[in-house]
Amino acid sequence: MKSIKSLLVGAVGIALAATSLSGIANAGSHGWEPTKPVDFIIMAGKGGGADKMARLMQAIVEEENLSNRPLVPTNKSGGSGAEALVAAKNATDPDHTIMVTLNSFFTTPLRNPGIKVDIQTFAPVGRMAEDTFLLWVHKDSGITSIGQFLTKVKAEGNKWVMGGTGKNSEDNIITDHLNKQYGLNIKYIPYKGGGAVAKDLAGKQINSSVNNPSEALGFYEAGTVVPLVAFTDKRLPMFPNVPTLGEVFVGGKQAPWAYYMQRAVVGAPGMSEKAQAYFTDLFTKVYNSKKWQAYKSKKSLMGEFMAGDELKAYWTRQVDNHRAILKASGAIK
Amino acid sequence: MDVLIALWQGILIALEPINLGLAVIGVVVGLFVGAMPGLGSVNGVAILLPFTFVIQSFTGGATSPMIFLASIYYGAMYGGAISSITLGIPGASTAVATTFDGRPLALAGKAHVALVVAALASFAGATVSNLLFTGFAPLLADVALSFGNPEIFALMLLAFATFVGLGGDDIPKTLFSICFGLVMATVGFDIISGEPRLVFFDLTGFTHGIRFLVLAIGVYGIGEMMWTINTSRTGTNMSKVEVTFASVVEAIKQFKQAWRGTAIGSALGFFVGILPAAGATPGSLMAYGISKMTSRRSAEFGKGALDGVAAPEAANNSASTGAMLPMMTLGIPGSPTTAVLLAGMVIWGLQPGPLLFTDQPEFVWPLIGSFYISNFVAVAVNLLFIPVFLWMLRMPFTILAPLIFVLSLVGTYAAYMDMFDVWLMVIFGVGAFLLRILDYPLAPAVLAIVLGPIAEPKLRQSLLLSDGDFSIFFTRPIAGPITVIAILLILLPLLKLIRDKLRKTA
Numbered sequence: 001m002k003s004i005k006s007l008l009v010g011a012v013g014i015a016l017a018a019t020s021l022s023g024i025a026n027a028g029s030h031g032w033e034p035t036k037p038v039d040f041i042i043m044a045g046k047g048g049g050a051d052k053m054a055r056l057m058q059a060i061v062e063e064e065n066l067s068n069r070p071l072v073p074t075n076k077s078g079g080s081g082a083e084a085l086v087a088a089k090n091a092t093d094p095d096h097t098i099m100v101t102l103n104s105f106f107t108t109p110l111r112n113p114g115i116k117v118d119i120q121t122f123a124p125v126g127r128m129a130e131d132t133f134l135l136w137v138h139k140d141s142g143i144t145s146i147g148q149f150l151t152k153v154k155a156e157g158n159k160w161v162m163g164g165t166g167k168n169s170e171d172n173i174i175t176d177h178l179n180k181q182y183g184l185n186i187k188y189i190p191y192k193g194g195g196a197v198a199k200d201l202a203g204k205q206i207n208s209s210v211n212n213p214s215e216a217l218g219f220y221e222a223g224t225v226v227p228l229v230a231f232t233d234k235r236l237p238m239f240p241n242v243p244t245l246g247e248v249f250v251g252g253k254q255a256p257w258a259y260y261m262q263r264a265v266v267g268a269p270g271m272s273e274k275a276q277a278y279f280t281d282l283f284t285k286v287y288n289s290k291k292w293q294a295y296k297s298k299k300s301l302m303g304e305f306m307a308g309d310e311l312k313a314y315w316t317r318q319v320d321n322h323r324a325i326l327k328a329s330g331a332i333k
Numbered sequence: 334m335d336v337l338i339a340l341w342q343g344i345l346i347a348l349e350p351i352n353l354g355l356a357v358i359g360v361v362v363g364l365f366v367g368a369m370p371g372l373g374s375v376n377g378v379a380i381l382l383p384f385t386f387v388i389q390s391f392t393g394g395a396t397s398p399m400i401f402l403a404s405i406y407y408g409a410m411y412g413g414a415i416s417s418i419t420l421g422i423p424g425a426s427t428a429v430a431t432t433f434d435g436r437p438l439a440l441a442g443k444a445h446v447a448l449v450v451a452a453l454a455s456f457a458g459a460t461v462s463n464l465l466f467t468g469f470a471p472l473l474a475d476v477a478l479s480f481g482n483p484e485i486f487a488l489m490l491l492a493f494a495t496f497v498g499l500g501g502d503d504i505p506k507t508l509f510s511i512c513f514g515l516v517m518a519t520v521g522f523d524i525i526s527g528e529p530r531l532v533f534f535d536l537t538g539f540t541h542g543i544r545f546l547v548l549a550i551g552v553y554g555i556g557e558m559m560w561t562i563n564t565s566r567t568g569t570n571m572s573k574v575e576v577t578f579a580s581v582v583e584a585i586k587q588f589k590q591a592w593r594g595t596a597i598g599s600a601l602g603f604f605v606g607i608l609p610a611a612g613a614t615p616g617s618l619m620a621y622g623i624s625k626m627t628s629r630r631s632a633e634f635g636k637g638a639l640d641g642v643a644a645p646e647a648a649n650n651s652a653s654t655g656a657m658l659p660m661m662t663l664g665i666p667g668s669p670t671t672a673v674l675l676a677g678m679v680i681w682g683l684q685p686g687p688l689l690f691t692d693q694p695e696f697v698w699p700l701i702g703s704f705y706i707s708n709f710v711a712v713a714v715n716l717l718f719i720p721v722f723l724w725m726l727r728m729p730f731t732i733l734a735p736l737i738f739v740l741s742l743v744g745t746y747a748a749y750m751d752m753f754d755v756w757l758m759v760i761f762g763v764g765a766f767l768l769r770i771l772d773y774p775l776a777p778a779v780l781a782i783v784l785g786p787i788a789e790p791k792l793r794q795s796l797l798l799s800d801g802d803f804s805i806f807f808t809r810p811i812a813g814p815i816t817v818i819a820i821l822l823i824l825l826p827l828l829k830l831i832r833d834k835l836r837k838t839a
Binding site: 187203205 | 379382383386390477478479480481482521522524525526527529537540541542609659663664665666672673675676677679680684685686687688689749750790794797798800
């Protein structure tokens, strides 16, 4: 037994040493430094876009010795992020609790007032990017343009199935917009994550999706799925032949509409100003790293770094925007 | 032929000293992480993910870091069985079914046989899986794609069906147990409607749902220990064995009695593993259920059948390799562990997906080669360590009982770092003990809490597709036959009951 124990202690010791040793050299010029591992909450499940991004951030922090204490990721995906929001709100040590957020950061408190979360109490550490959305169909559908898509879907009525991540989520909002703007009757089926949606589109279990480029990239490169339109203001550099919704004429009219997903890091409510300054500095370095910039361009992410009051103002605009969208779709009163 | 050449070159790269060394270290770390209750392969891989950047900076490329993580994954799959057998606490969620017969074997003084059978069955499962993976990866990716929502639900129904017979003869109590598990599985946020359900007393801990491991450690750790204390007040009735390498060799010879369970587990585990929604835990439970159902000595299951150890262990290793398939060929992880591996691959600059095999052969084939090597290393290390693990059984119960208690508490906390889970686990443990006194079977509840969260969304997604029409489960070419078989299996005990009644009256 003794030998087992010592071996176990050894194994755990090696693991801990490996994770914490890497950053000791970088001691403080900020006035505040983490004194223990930082709780890094991910507002989504393992394997999704947010998760991959969070683990990339963690990897960059480790690799470039940016922090003297490791970031420890924990996934809290329950209830479209409600679990994560509540956990951050109730964090016992807000200075050591940060969170990677999606747009559920705006929509979930609107839809679930019961969780009593006010997002303006979170610390605006830094917005790392804005993710983009495209409309995808399977290549075997024969559809190659948004015009054909609208005609076909109109004819199919409610037999046309769109898969998406979660109820009243980003994907649901985009589907609702298509239905309303173009008089369609697409049936929306919620999934647990973008990966499962991508897989079911490739397997022709659903007819279309509005995956992020990062989620659909593998099947796009293999030629299995085809992008029809981008829900952005300008065409994406990676998809120069894919028009934006604003370029589409229906009945001689244009209806520009763009929708983005924030990829931001926030601090738990009650985080001290010094800690917030430390993390903003940390994530500025992550943002400027080669790896992050490479990832950003490869996955068609947009948006510049944003922090502090500028980020808070952005949140206010986003909350107003989402309140209007959710009201229009009847998700909230 | 090209495949064999590519594989051979891959194996040669995996055998390079640095890669082989990493595989050995990875397997040993994985073995101990897997053996710790609560910690499974996902924890091991996630904790050591940052360490792979150190490896990458030495070796360059993504091959060596991936080999390291994959060998941890392998080691943990072997390790899970160890605490399931020696302590009766599942080392990981994938090894729950291993406790069903592994624990009774240990109590009967045959722990070494159970450990050897578990190791060899794991080896067989992983080998079968590796061969299928090597030969048919692109084809199998298409199989995975052809499983939509109705197909996955039909498969989950089949898993339930295999377990109806598991609770013994008392069908009402078995049904109660299944229903209890299903209700527990609905706690938390509903992904279809986005609404919270059954958040008792408004406790935030319930919003993330009841984690399977919390119930499993409660039932098999705390509950089982209280049961043992209750039934044997004078101390443990566990026979102590002197274990030498000779007795291990003797045990290896007994492995042939477990070939059926091994075969069922290897085949079924791989198949369930390649479906992105399922994973190794349902695979091992289904393999156990089907082995029992089809066995001529099904009465021995639950009392120490070697097949009952072999089936889940072969299945969880087979499923683990299987789960790599959707991750590598589709970019879709089939389990939490493969999700972390996928994140690793993205960080190292790879693009998992349909093009990985054609675009990155210099990464893919050494990795597949390392699956074979890690598997050999894992079975060798595991067999060598068996006498060490058996020391645990020589401890007097007065030391063992508190140790199990502490490991249950620490293990539950370590899995998600949540004190709420620890309290819930203790409550489940005490509840399980009381239900056991009343003779309720608990395995069906454990199964229901694993399969419920997979089956329910698939059922509702399917019904959304069909506008509420249940015929969708019968009319689709793959879902149809599976559903029919599942329903027949569920009705089987009923038919037996009617037949017995008729015979008595005749």
